[in-house]
Amino acid sequence: MSVNLKKDTKTRESSQPSLAWFRxxxxxxPEHRQILDSYLDMERALLDGEWSAQSEKLTQEEDxxxxxxxxxxxxxxxxERSRTRDLHRQAECKKRLxxxxxxxxxxxxxxxxxxxxDWQQGLTERLRHQFELFEAERKLFEDLEFGQLEEEADLLAGREELQREVTELSTRVQCRQLRLRELETQRTDTALAAQQEGREMERALIEYLRRLEEGRGRLRIIEARLEEMVGQSIISGQDSSPDDGEELSLLQRARQSSKQSQDDLDRISRVTSGAPMEVRMGSLGRKTLESLKEIERNRHLHLAQQGSQVIEEERKRVQELKQRVQDEVKxxxxERRQREANCTSFNSDESSLTSSDHPTEREDTESWFQNDIDDPGYQIMNEDETEVISKTDEMSDEDDGCGNIASKNERGPSNYCNGVVQKADRKLTNPTSSFKKVA
Known part of the structure; x- marks a missing residue:
């Protein structure tokens, strides 16, 4: 039974950090979900703002x-109209020429x-005049043709400038349209990523709850076995030897510790959750937020383990004190049983004188326990410290017929020892209020 008890106790203690982590x-x-929603809202707002700005510029550029x-x-x-007009004028000029x-x-x-x-002279004069008209028409045709070419060149230069601006603006419009499509894709990808991460968090939460419930189920099974062992030990406690008192004490400590461990976890959870690390959403990226969440989880786990370690150290101190009390009582x-066995060889007067010269078990134990409690390391601060002594005082002393004082403690050392153990267990249940460090 002792091996099973130690194994169950070790299993229960090893499962406490995992349960604390799952809790x-x-x-x-909910805090992680809120951070995720805030990050998603911020990213969506940034994408919407950029999309609106790009869309407005695209509209202006398209106009x-x-x-x-x-x-x-x-x-x-x-x-085209100027060319047609000039061609018509050139045709008329050519016709005149x-x-x-x-x-x-x-x-x-x-x-x-x-x-x-005389007639030949007149014809010569008319020919000269006709040559002058021809030269004038030819000069007019050349000027008309040059003006047409110059005007056409100016129009072509203006058209090329407009066409260049149209080309550049068309390129900007295409780039802006491409950017808008990229923003649409980013918004879609962000929404899908948020949904995927939400589903992953949901699955992780379900897994944590499942494993937490499994751990609690194992703890309930272990506690049920411990309860059964304690019940069996109580039934057979009166017939057991003094060595069985240690096993009974171990069962009682395991039973009490199973209740205290849950209280310790609750208290540690309240302390760690009461000091959350502030996370600002200003300019943090997604990877940074994931790193901060991982740091926060590690910090909570470290605080929980540290709190469990401190409480476990205090509990071990009290357990050592209780063990010393038990060893002394045993x-x-x-010694008392040996003395009672030897008292049969003496007469009643010598037995009475011998019993009066030696202190009773209760006095020796009280003196030793008081000296141990006065140790400069720790001292008991509650008013309950008189309960164990009062319980031993209530045991009426009876004469055993050999001249010795036989108290009710003769039924076994476990009665007195269990009183001390129960008192120490009550101190351990709330170690911060039961023990005070002496400077």
Whole structure:
């Protein structure tokens, strides 16, 4: 039974840190969800803001592009009309030149055929005048052609400038449209990632709850076995030897510790959750937030383990004190039994004198226990410290017929020892209020 008891106790103690970790994870799950929602809202707001700005600029650039394209189209129409007009004017000028040239050819033929000098002189004058008209028309045609080319060049230069601006603006519009599509994709990916992370957190929470429930179930089974062992030990306690008192005390300590461990975890959880690490969402990235959450979880686990370690150290101190009390009581019990066995060889007067010269078990134990409690390391501060002594005082002394004082403690050392153990267990239940460090 002792081996099973130690094994169950060790299993229960080893499962406490895991249960504390699962409880912290379950408790911190709403905070993690809130951080995730805040990060998602912030990222969505940033994407929406950038998308709105890009969309507004895209609208302005598209309007400007439409205006430029309209101007290019209007310029093309103006160039076409100007070209048509100039071609018409050139055609008329060419026609006049052709007529003047024919007139010159005709006059030259008439001069060649004319034999009258006076008539030939008149034809020569008319030919000279026709040559002047021809030169004027030719100069007008050349000026018209040059003006047309110059005007067309200016129109082409303006059109090229507009076309260049249209090309640049079209490129910016395409880039902005591509950016808008990227923002749409990012918003979709962010929403999907948030949903995926939410599902992962939900699965993790369910897993933590399942493992926490399994751990609690194992603890309940262990506590049930401990209760059964304690019950069996109490039933067979009166027939057991003094060595069985140690096993009974171990069972009682395990039973009491099973109740205290849960209280310790609750108290540690309240302390660690009461000092959460502040996380600001200002400019933190997603990886930074994950790192901060991991640091926060490790911090909670470290505080829980540290608190459990401090409480366990205090509990071990008290257990050592209780064990010393038990060992002393057992030694005094064995000494008393030996003394009672030897008293049969003496007469009643010598036995009475011997019993009056030796202090009773209760006095020796009280004196030793008081000296141990006065140790400068720790001292008991509650008013309950008189309970164990009062319990021993209530045991009425009876004469055993050999001259010795036989108290009710003769039924076994476990009665007195258990009184001391129960008192120490009550101190251990709330160690922060039961023990005070002496400077």
């Amino acid at each position: 912290l994870e379950v408790k911190n799950d 400007r592009l439409s205006v430029l394209r309209a101007r290019v189209s209007q310029l093309d129409q103006d160039m 052709h007529g003047a040239e024919e007139q010159i050819n005709r006059l030259e033929k008439e001069i060649d055929k004319c034999s009258d000098p 030694a005094q019990w064995e």
